[in-house]
Amino acid sequence: MEFITVKKDSNILITISGRLDTSSSDEFLREMTPVLEGDEKSVEIDCTNLEYVSSQGLRIFLMLQKKVVARQGQMTLVNLRPYIKEVFHITGFTKIINII
Amino acid sequence: MKPIQKSFSTRLSLNILLATSLLFIVAIGIASISSHMLISKEAELSASHLLDATINEIELSMREIETEVKGTAWMVDEKKNDPQAMYALTAEAIKRNSKIEGCAIAFSANYYDGHYYFSPYSYRDSSTGEIKTKQLGNESWDYFYMDWYQIPALSGKDGWCEPYFDEGGGKFYMSTYSYPLKDKNGKLIAIITADVSIRWITELLETIKPYETSKVYLISRSGSYINTESDSSLFGETIYSKLHYIEDSDNDIHTLVSKMMSGEKGMDKFSRKNQMSFSVFGPLANGWILSILCDYKSVLANTSKMQSILIIVGIIGLLLIFALCYGIVKKNTSPLAALSSSALRIAKGDFDTTLPEIESDDEIQQLKNSFDYMQRSLKEYIASLKKSTATNERFENELSVASKIQMSMLQKVFPQHDKFDLYALLKPAKEVGGDYYDFFLKGNLLYFTIGDAAGKGIPAAIVMAITKSIFHFVAGMGLSPEDMVKKINNSISEGNDNGMFVTMFVGCLNLDTMELTYCNAGHNPIIINGNFLDEKPNIACGLIPDFDYKIQSIQLQKNSQLIIYTDGVNEAECQDGKQFGNDRLVEWTKQTGALNSQQDICMNLLYAIQTFTQENEQNDDITIMAIKIK
Numbered sequence: 194m195e196f197i198t199v200k201k202d203s204n205i206l207i208t209i210s211g212r213l214d215t216s217s218s219d220e221f222l223r224e225m226t227p228v229l230e231g232d233e234k235s236v237e238i239d240c241t242n243l244e245y246v247s248s249q250g251l252r253i254f255l256m257l258q259k260k261v262v263a264r265q266g267q268m269t270l271v272n273l274r275p276y277i278k279e280v281f282h283i284t285g286f287t288k289i290i291n292i293i
Numbered sequence: 294m295k296p297i298q299k300s301f302s303t304r305l306s307l308n309i310l311l312a313t314s315l316l317f318i319v320a321i322g323i324a325s326i327s328s329h330m331l332i333s334k335e336a337e338l339s340a341s342h343l344l345d346a347t348i349n350e351i352e353l354s355m356r357e358i359e360t361e362v363k364g365t366a367w368m369v370d371e372k373k374n375d376p377q378a379m380y381a382l383t384a385e386a387i388k389r390n391s392k393i394e395g396c397a398i399a400f401s402a403n404y405y406d407g408h409y410y411f412s413p414y415s416y417r418d419s420s421t422g423e424i425k426t427k428q429l430g431n432e433s434w435d436y437f438y439m440d441w442y443q444i445p446a447l448s449g450k451d452g453w454c455e456p457y458f459d460e461g462g463g464k465f466y467m468s469t470y471s472y473p474l475k476d477k478n479g480k481l482i483a484i485i486t487a488d489v490s491i492r493w494i495t496e497l498l499e500t501i502k503p504y505e506t507s508k509v510y511l512i513s514r515s516g517s518y519i520n521t522e523s524d525s526s527l528f529g530e531t532i533y534s535k536l537h538y539i540e541d542s543d544n545d546i547h548t549l550v551s552k553m554m555s556g557e558k559g560m561d562k563f564s565r566k567n568q569m570s571f572s573v574f575g576p577l578a579n580g581w582i583l584s585i586l587c588d589y590k591s592v593l594a595n596t597s598k599m600q601s602i603l604i605i606v607g608i609i610g611l612l613l614i615f616a617l618c619y620g621i622v623k624k625n626t627s628p629l630a631a632l633s634s635s636a637l638r639i640a641k642g643d644f645d646t647t648l649p650e651i652e653s654d655d656e657i658q659q660l661k662n663s664f665d666y667m668q669r670s671l672k673e674y675i676a677s678l679k680k681s682t683a684t685n686e687r688f689e690n691e692l693s694v695a696s697k698i699q700m701s702m703l704q705k706v707f708p709q710h711d712k713f714d715l716y717a718l719l720k721p722a723k724e725v726g727g728d729y730y731d732f733f734l735k736g737n738l739l740y741f742t743i744g745d746a747a748g749k750g751i752p753a754a755i756v757m758a759i760t761k762s763i764f765h766f767v768a769g770m771g772l773s774p775e776d777m778v779k780k781i782n783n784s785i786s787e788g789n790d791n792g793m794f795v796t797m798f799v800g801c802l803n804l805d806t807m808e809l810t811y812c813n814a815g816h817n818p819i820i821i822n823g824n825f826l827d828e829k830p831n832i833a834c835g836l837i838p839d840f841d842y843k844i845q846s847i848q849l850q851k852n853s854q855l856i857i858y859t860d861g862v863n864e865a866e867c868q869d870g871k872q873f874g875n876d877r878l879v880e881w882t883k884q885t886g887a888l889n890s891q892q893d894i895c896m897n898l899l900y901a902i903q904t905f906t907q908e909n910e911q912n913d914d915i916t917i918m919a920i921k922i923k
Contacts, residue, residue: 214912215722215749244870247913248727248747248796248860255747255836256792276872280860284796284815285832 196224203266204235210242213250222253229257234266241272246280258290269293301626306618313614317607321600328596333571336592337560340503340585341573347501347585351494352578354392358470358487359451361390366474366485369398373482376405376413380426383415386487387424394467395488397429399436401446401481412436416488442484445471449479453579456491456519466491466519495520498583504591514580516554549574553582628657632664639664644672688750695754696721699729702761707891708734710923712804715741716891717918720861720899720911727753727795728859728914731761733768737804740768742777743918744797745816745859747833756795756835759784764799774799774812775844778834782814782842785835794835798857802849807922810846817863820856821847823883825875853922856882856894861915865902868909873902891919 194217197208205228213221228236236257246254254270261268269291273281281287365386372378379398386396395416402409410430418425429436436442441454451472459467467488474482491511498509498520511519516531518524527535532550539546545563549572552559558575574584631649638646648668651661699721707715717730727746732739742764746756760781767777777799785793796815802808811819811826815833818825829843849855858878865873881901888894895917902915 245864245866248745248794249749252747252792252794254792255794256790259790259792282830283817284794285830285836286815288832289836 194220196221198224198228200233203233204237205231205233206237206239208239208242210244212245213243213253214245214247215249218247218249218253221250222256225253225257229260232264233261234264236261236266236268238268238270239272240270240274240277243274243277246277248284251280251284251286254286254290267291300623301629302619302622305622306615309618310611310615314611317611321603321607324603325596325600328599329593332596333589333592336503336587336589337571337573340507340571340587341560343501343503344573344575344583344585347497348575348577348583350497351583354493355453355470355489355577355579358390358392358489359472361386361393362396362451362470362472362485362487365396365398366472366483369474369483369485376408376411379413380415380428383413384424384426387415387417390487392489392493393487394490395486397486397488398483399430399442399486400483402437404482410434410436441469441471441486445473445484446481449473449475449481453581455513455515456517459490466495466521468519491519492522495522499523501585503585504587504594506588506591508586510582510584510586512553512582512584514582519581553584556580556582625653625657628653628661632657632661636664639668639671644668644675691750695750698754699757702757703730704732708732710734710739710804712923713739713802714891714921714923715739715918716895717743717916718895718899720915722861722911722913722915727757728861728916729757729760729797730857730916730918731764732918733765735768735771738768738771739802739804739920740764740774740777740799741802741857741918741920742797742799743816743857743859743916744795745861745914745916746795747793747835752791752793756785756793760795760797760834768801773844774801774810775842778812778814778831778842779840782834782836782840783838786838789835792835794833796833796860800855800857802920807849807851807853808846809849810844812842812844814842817858817860819858820879820882821849822854823879825879849922851922854882854885854894855918855920856898857918857920858898859914859916861911861913862898862902862917864913865906865915866909866912867906873905877905891921894919 194211194213195209199206207225207228209221211217258268270281271293273292278292281290281292365382368382369379372382383396383398387393395414397412397414399412400408405411412428412430413426414429415424415426417423444454445451451470454469454471456466456468459465467490470487470489472485474485476482494511498511502509508524509520510532512532513519516533518527518530518532521528532554536547536550543563543565545561546565549561549563552561553572553574556576560571560573562569562571564570568588568590570586570588572584572586574582576582628649628651635646635648646668648661648665651658700719703719704717707717715732717732719728719730721728727748729744729746730742732741734740742760744757744760746753746760763781763784764777767780778797781795781797785795794815796817798811798813798816798819800809800811800819803810811828812831813828814831815836818828820826826847827845829845831842832840863873863875863878881898885894885897888897898917899915
């Protein structure tokens with residue numbers, strides 16, 4: 194699992210690679226803590242190399258979404274692989290998270 | 294700690310000792326060689342001076358005697374007309390010079406008419422010391438043919454004759470000085486002699502030995518040893534007869550003797566019986582030869598003694614250096630030893646050990662600082678490790694509690710019913726406990742549900758507990774699946790800061806009409822008769838409060854086969870990351886006809902998944918529920 198965070202003004206680009214499973218979710222949550230507690234209005238997450246997402250991983254996306262929305266910002270997930278997108282679709286996450 | 298065979302201090306001190314010893318040995322060697330050379334040179338020089346002085350002293354005494362005799366000769370010439378006065382002259386000569394033992398005035402034949410032999414003679418009586426006078430010379434004592442008379446008479450020159458041993462008188466070597474007195478025409482009047490005991494010379498020679506083992510030889514012109522008192526083996530020998538005992542190969546000695554006897558003055562070294570010696574030699578005015586012989590062993594005896602003292606002092610010094618080095622090194626390295634034992638205590642786990650105080654500001658201090666840093670880091674690391682271990686333990690504890698809660702919430706007894714068969718199984722993954730299944734029979738209504746709470750541990754277990762209680766409550770009241778999902782959604786959404794959510798499928802089968810009403814809250818679509826059921830994609834519970842979940846319905850037939858599952862099934866992965874997937878799942882459900890019971894279906898599907906994933910560790914709970922309409 195690898196996370197790269199690039200910050201510019203109130204925009205932040207996060208690149209996730211690898212498997213976001215139960216064990217790596219904790220690490221992801223730790224990495225995202227500054228974003229959760231920050232004030233970035235635009236959060237973009239590049240999922241080109243995201244290979245797997247568990248329900249625990251989804252939870253963190255949900256937490257991020259809630260926090261960003263609470264500060265009148267917007268979170269966008271981009272370049273999801275089809276089977277990952279399917280997970281987001283089935284669980285209804287596509288209804289609350291902006292996925293391109 | 295492994296015992297150190299030789300401590301650092303010992304080793305360093307030994308090395309220093311070795312180096313110093315080498316230097317010391319070289320220094321002693323050089324000092325001893327140069328001192329040997331110096332002392333040898335000094336000894337040779339002083340022996341040579343001694344020789345000169347002794348020769349001078351002997352010659353002085355001899356000249357006194359010669360002068361005495363010459364004086365007597367003058368008196369004889371004055372009083373030659375009075376033969377009787379000659380007796381007194383001889384006695385006076387002895388009186389005047391204590392070295393003269395006897396004095397004779399031997400007149401030439403018939404000097405006084407009628408007296409063929411006339412030789413007045415005085416001598417010192419050896420026992421009483423009295424001076425006695427008599428006339429020597431008669432037919433039985435025909436002095437004209439004796440050396441002391443004949444040689445000066447013929448040569449016309451004064452001189453000392455060969456020493457001879459005085460058997461009758463003093464039992465010691467004597468030598469006679471003869472002076473020829475001539476008249477104006479050069480005709481011999483008389484030979485005036487002085488018999489001199491050589492004892493005073495031998496006594497003098499005894500006192501000039503530079504070393505106890507030194508030898509002093511006085512040798513006559515013909516090579517006889519004159520001073521034989523101190524070495525009786527020389528008695529009657531000559532230097533030439535002695536030379537017979539010496540091998541011809543000893544060239545040094547032969548050369549020395551020939552140099553000596555030719556009247557040269559000088560110094561020569563030679564080796565005899567493995568002993569180096571030197572000889573200083575020189576002639577006396579009368580042709581005798583004096584030689585002083587010293588062996589170098591005696592010359593250098595004192596240096597050897599001095600050398601021994603030097604070596605002893607050196608050894609003591611070296612030992613002191615060793616002790617001093619050992620002490621200094623030990624003192625300087627003792628902080629290291631202390632540090633080392635502290636490090637050992639740290640290694641054994643005593644992180645509170647106090648490091649020794651280092652007073653010096655050097656490498657040892659730096660080492661101590663490094664140790665100090667290491668100790669603190671270790672302490673912090675171990676503390677954090679303990680903390681995280683404790684956290685892990687708590688976490689694992691929590692997981693196992695959650696897992697127990699999860700398993701206790703599952704129904705293990707399945708209803709025996711004439712309208713349907715139902716079986717379900719849950720295979721928990723190692724760390725994840727979010728799956729849940731349940732069913733409830735209320736009159737002619739069969740409620741069933743399958744859910745997957747996000748996350749793990751206690752939070753997931755709480756969500757499931759909420760779900761279960763609402764499921765039983767709503768089912769008990771006979772309400773629709775839609776109401777059930779809405780209530781669960783609102784319950785979880787309320788104050789849901791940590792993004793908790795649950796995906797679930799709730800179905801309600803009317804056993805009279807076989808109509809299935811269902812609500813899918815973000816869950817995987819169920820499979821009916823080998824096809825995915827067309828489901829409205831609602832959203833998982835917990836995402837949006839008061840979400841308007843849509844209910845759907847489908848008419849089932851006899852033998853309809855339902856497979857309800859969680860994402861642990863279709864997302865099961867094999868080693869290379871490939872998922873079991875929907876296609877494989879649907880294909881598999883199409884071949885369930887041969888299987889008799891719902892339990893077989895569940896077990897076989899699990900087996901198929903495990904066959905697919907092989908050794909790969911299960912990464913999510915696997916839950917399968919199978920229902921068949923009879």
